[in-house]
Amino acid sequence: MEDIYRERTYGAETIGYGDKPGIVVVDFQTGFTDPQYPLAGAPLVARAVDNTARLLDVARRAGVPVVCCYTAYASVRDMPHWKVAAVREQFIHGHPCTELDPRIYDASYDVPLCKTGASIFFQTPVTSYFAKERVDTVIVTGCVTSGCVRASIIDSFSHGYRTMVPEDCVGDHEEGPHRDNLRDVGRRYADIVDADGVIEFIETWRKKNA
Amino acid sequence: MEDIYRERTYGAETIGYGDKPGIVVVDFQTGFTDPQYPLAGAPLVARAVDNTARLLDVARRAGVPVVCCYTAYASVRDMPHWKVAAVREQFIHGHPCTELDPRIYDASYDVPLCKTGASIFFQTPVTSYFAKERVDTVIVTGCVTSGCVRASIIDSFSHGYRTMVPEDCVGDHEEGPHRDNLRDVGRRYADIVDADGVIEFIETWRKKNA
Amino acid sequence: MEDIYRERTYGAETIGYGDKPGIVVVDFQTGFTDPQYPLAGAPLVARAVDNTARLLDVARRAGVPVVCCYTAYASVRDMPHWKVAAVREQFIHGHPCTELDPRIYDASYDVPLCKTGASIFFQTPVTSYFAKERVDTVIVTGCVTSGCVRASIIDSFSHGYRTMVPEDCVGDHEEGPHRDNLRDVGRRYADIVDADGVIEFIETWRKKNA
Amino acid sequence: MEDIYRERTYGAETIGYGDKPGIVVVDFQTGFTDPQYPLAGAPLVARAVDNTARLLDVARRAGVPVVCCYTAYASVRDMPHWKVAAVREQFIHGHPCTELDPRIYDASYDVPLCKTGASIFFQTPVTSYFAKERVDTVIVTGCVTSGCVRASIIDSFSHGYRTMVPEDCVGDHEEGPHRDNLRDVGRRYADIVDADGVIEFIETWRKKNA
Numbered sequence: 001m002e003d004i005y006r007e008r009t010y011g012a013e014t015i016g017y018g019d020k021p022g023i024v025v026v027d028f029q030t031g032f033t034d035p036q037y038p039l040a041g042a043p044l045v046a047r048a049v050d051n052t053a054r055l056l057d058v059a060r061r062a063g064v065p066v067v068c069c070y071t072a073y074a075s076v077r078d079m080p081h082w083k084v085a086a087v088r089e090q091f092i093h094g095h096p097c098t099e100l101d102p103r104i105y106d107a108s109y110d111v112p113l114c115k116t117g118a119s120i121f122f123q124t125p126v127t128s129y130f131a132k133e134r135v136d137t138v139i140v141t142g143c144v145t146s147g148c149v150r151a152s153i154i155d156s157f158s159h160g161y162r163t164m165v166p167e168d169c170v171g172d173h174e175e176g177p178h179r180d181n182l183r184d185v186g187r188r189y190a191d192i193v194d195a196d197g198v199i200e201f202i203e204t205w206r207k208k209n210a
Numbered sequence: 211m212e213d214i215y216r217e218r219t220y221g222a223e224t225i226g227y228g229d230k231p232g233i234v235v236v237d238f239q240t241g242f243t244d245p246q247y248p249l250a251g252a253p254l255v256a257r258a259v260d261n262t263a264r265l266l267d268v269a270r271r272a273g274v275p276v277v278c279c280y281t282a283y284a285s286v287r288d289m290p291h292w293k294v295a296a297v298r299e300q301f302i303h304g305h306p307c308t309e310l311d312p313r314i315y316d317a318s319y320d321v322p323l324c325k326t327g328a329s330i331f332f333q334t335p336v337t338s339y340f341a342k343e344r345v346d347t348v349i350v351t352g353c354v355t356s357g358c359v360r361a362s363i364i365d366s367f368s369h370g371y372r373t374m375v376p377e378d379c380v381g382d383h384e385e386g387p388h389r390d391n392l393r394d395v396g397r398r399y400a401d402i403v404d405a406d407g408v409i410e411f412i413e414t415w416r417k418k419n420a
Numbered sequence: 421m422e423d424i425y426r427e428r429t430y431g432a433e434t435i436g437y438g439d440k441p442g443i444v445v446v447d448f449q450t451g452f453t454d455p456q457y458p459l460a461g462a463p464l465v466a467r468a469v470d471n472t473a474r475l476l477d478v479a480r481r482a483g484v485p486v487v488c489c490y491t492a493y494a495s496v497r498d499m500p501h502w503k504v505a506a507v508r509e510q511f512i513h514g515h516p517c518t519e520l521d522p523r524i525y526d527a528s529y530d531v532p533l534c535k536t537g538a539s540i541f542f543q544t545p546v547t548s549y550f551a552k553e554r555v556d557t558v559i560v561t562g563c564v565t566s567g568c569v570r571a572s573i574i575d576s577f578s579h580g581y582r583t584m585v586p587e588d589c590v591g592d593h594e595e596g597p598h599r600d601n602l603r604d605v606g607r608r609y610a611d612i613v614d615a616d617g618v619i620e621f622i623e624t625w626r627k628k629n630a
Numbered sequence: 631m632e633d634i635y636r637e638r639t640y641g642a643e644t645i646g647y648g649d650k651p652g653i654v655v656v657d658f659q660t661g662f663t664d665p666q667y668p669l670a671g672a673p674l675v676a677r678a679v680d681n682t683a684r685l686l687d688v689a690r691r692a693g694v695p696v697v698c699c700y701t702a703y704a705s706v707r708d709m710p711h712w713k714v715a716a717v718r719e720q721f722i723h724g725h726p727c728t729e730l731d732p733r734i735y736d737a738s739y740d741v742p743l744c745k746t747g748a749s750i751f752f753q754t755p756v757t758s759y760f761a762k763e764r765v766d767t768v769i770v771t772g773c774v775t776s777g778c779v780r781a782s783i784i785d786s787f788s789h790g791y792r793t794m795v796p797e798d799c800v801g802d803h804e805e806g807p808h809r810d811n812l813r814d815v816g817r818r819y820a821d822i823v824d825a826d827g828v829i830e831f832i833e834t835w836r837k838k839n840a
Binding site: 424425428429430431432433434435458459500501502503504505506507508536537538539542543566567570571574575577578579580581582583593594597600601603604606607608609 | 634635638639640641642643644645668669710711712713714715716717718746747748749752753776777780781784785787788789790791792793803804807810811813814816817818819
Binding site for chain 2: 004005008009010011012013014015038039080081082083084085086087088116117118119122123146147150151154155157158159160161162163173174177180181183184186187188189
């Protein structure tokens, strides 16, 4: 099934880690992580929160830049044309569903951002922070794989970064779209890895730079 | 299979056309449309070229802004970390595979662009041209659905446009990823339509504005 | 003194208003408008606040989109290399000097933004909101003329907007740099007008669209 | 005269060089450098071409990334609202005034770009190339100081780079606006240096990294 892409030279290279990692955490706001909200309740997202929390713990101790975003608007008027009713109705400044999940957000370390597009890089200052820090390798975590995570992976690639996606740190409502999107980006833009692999890279990087 | 997304309020709205269309044509360069090149030869892409040519013919007569992009770099050094060998080896300024397909590009009317990321909007002046023209509705055409087209749809949405994707004007190497990506974006960001529907809209719009 | 620029065809055109205005309000945060802070106390800025408040009152009643930004960071680490000590020390999330001046900000109408660069358009969603609203004419107000206002005017032009700068709605620490910058942008990118002229345009526009 | 800015903490810091330089060359196209064109003929620009050529010679031998841009459009339709007649009439794809001056452009080394806004960073891939290269220090050269150079300096700062402006590598039609703009940016965003100083830094950097 994948043969035609292989034949046409997709997936011919592995990217590999560079010299300085940075981590982006996409939309782990309670609207996606707290089962009381209509967009929450996915087991793959719960798994991704746990693994990302574990990864961030290591990353912060190593001094790796971390950016956490949530999605929110002043009102429907300044919102793009979302087809998702729960976003239109609840992703409004001040609504509790826009709060970052405390399991993944550390206000004393992370840079928090409000984003308005799909990608964490879209019209946000992530690249400026990462330029100052000389980041060349971006670890993408968060939700939803077939939505804002896919968008963030594409942008990370387009911005020139080595893009690493720990499969167990991103989550979706269902396994199908989760896998379809990792397949598409793994052929073109990013290496698909796992939390343990990223943690090992960060530990090694930390010792080298100590 | 789609139920869980529906339940979680995805696809709850239709976007609809606005007051002023603009068309983006993604990567219909010979590297994808001329079978002599390794990335070319897909029947869905051939179909998309034909339908897009038909659509553009109507659009130009109606005065609709049209932007056509190709992907190219000075060398591998200034290229993002592509995993596609043919892109790394051939998408270089001056290589014939970077020429826009004459079936879809009209040098006397269209705005041509060289892009370097996945999306036609990424670090290109499309939005500035469209702002001057007061475009609020973007028709996305081109290839590949699971690559640069998907990226362009996401950005069109994030930039605030009503985003319309005529299914028969975008193409992929295989039916599977083509459909998977239209499914993902149709739930969130864009209306999936067809060439005939867009042509009808443009004809009506043209008469109204005559 | 201006002759050489005239001779070289600068300032050869007037831009004029378009079909749909939008207003950006740059950095009218208390750090610049409340004399208790080191960057505040400029009479030209006080004048600009008064005139902008008057203009915004009319604009909101006419339904014109309004975006108000302030500048703030999580810490010095994620801040660009500012040479202004007061910015480095005080423009931090939660510091009272980052609050929008209540004389110009209406939380029930305006879209508020945190920006991190000089321009209100830099890595912010202003253009996406304005694309949705079909804005083609941007009125630039705020402070400081020789800093973030100059940057915002340049970007407004580059984004394809007709750019109008009411001279009495922008302010600086001193008259000299205020005038120097209006001279530079008036030759190239923007029409220099005044608050009364913009108000008159908006009143006329409102009646036409009623 | 500068006292009020000093008092208000402007210019309180020097930025200094970082770990990896990159050079941007703004609009040294014949339209500005060949006296046959209406925008050309300024002695400060001629001086800047000479010094930049000297600087680039050293930079290329040291492996420093170099990006050279020119400004051009498909037609007046896709152009922002320029008030400069010569730009509106001549800065069109294919017109000889859009060719990069051979004294500063080396097609075998530099990355060439067409830009459409004022800043070399505006909707162009400079930052993506520099992210891949881990550039943290940007040297801004080119013309015109009070126009596209000023715009490029602001953006370089906003993107998080240490921004260095060799005064003798940027030029304007007149001394007055040249100095006014260096004064404004030197207080806020950039260190004002000279070609010899940058060359010395690059030579030292090259030996350290050899």
